Amino acid sequence: MTTTSRMGSGLAFSPEKDLAMFAEMALQGKHLNGVAKLGHGWSFVDGAPEEAVFDLAYESSPSPDYFDIFQAAGWAPVLSLGDAHIFKAVPGTAPVHTGFESRRDELTRNRDRYLRYSAITLIAFLLFGLGIRAASWNEWAELVLLAVFILPVVYTVIPLVGYWHNLNKLNHSS
Secondary structure, eight states: OOOOEEOOOOOOTOHHHHHHHHHHHHTEEEEEEOOOOOGGEEEEOOOOOOOOEEEEEEEESSTTTTHHHHHHOOOOEEEEETTTEEEETTTTOOOOOOOOHHHHHHHHHHHHHHHHHHHHHHHHHHHHHHHHSSSSSOOHHHHHHHHHHHHHHHHHHHHHHHHHHHHHHHHOOO
């Protein structure tokens, strides 16, 4: 079984681009099956070409019948990554988010969650920075520790900016 990897645009910033890429890859017989190595991009496996549309929903603690509701509406679960759930359906199926309020509420929840994550990681990073200034460390050790402490900041602040941007865009389009 051959695996193909493709970089994504980021579900927080441009979910529509990644969802369109999933559909394009499915037409080529490449089926989404996970995240690429090191978490950068998407992984696809070979299969029969199919025409499909993809959509995304967020739910941090799905109830036992959460996926059954989507399946009853024609959406098959493809992949879940934490609280992000990717579904596929045949073209023409009603979208997962049928209303403005549904999409806005979901983006607001994600923005608020990543705002908390970002605040925590930024405070930890600032405390770490103050600790480095107060102590005399080896420059290489400081650099390695800086890299370790900056990663959580990057992986929380960038999605926060994406969710905030998409929420503002949605609010201005209504």
